[in-house]
Amino acid sequence: MLAVMVYNENRMAEVRGDRNISVVYESFSKTKGEKVVKYKKGPPSEGWKKDLVDKSVERKRQQGKGNPIEEDKNEYDENIEIVLDKLETLFNFDSDDEDN
Numbered sequence: 001m002l003a004v005m006v007y008n009e010n011r012m013a014e015v016r017g018d019r020n021i022s023v024v025y026e027s028f029s030k031t032k033g034e035k036v037v038k039y040k041k042g043p044p045s046e047g048w049k050k051d052l053v054d055k056s057v058e059r060k061r062q063q064g065k066g067n068p069i070e071e072d073k074n075e076y077d078e079n080i081e082i083v084l085d086k087l088e089t090l091f092n093f094d095s096d097d098e099d100n
Helices: 002-016 047-063 067-090
Strands: 020-031 034-041
Touching: none
Parallel strands: none
Antiparallel strands: 020 034
């Protein structure tokens, strides 16, 4: 997944103009059997990787020890129960108020 993020960020840097073409050269392609034009680009910005790691480390510090997926699952199940209880009271069609 990180490789996809790197590729996407490099493409976005090219679109933004942060990554310029520094050298254009021709080389022979054995597969095509002809000369092809290649582009050498400047170094990519990798500050976003440091930000990603810093945010991940901070999130783990806040979460503490243990598996965060297990904790999220339990919290999610409790929230579902609350929502289902509220929906049940909202859609209670067996009330006596309809008879009046």
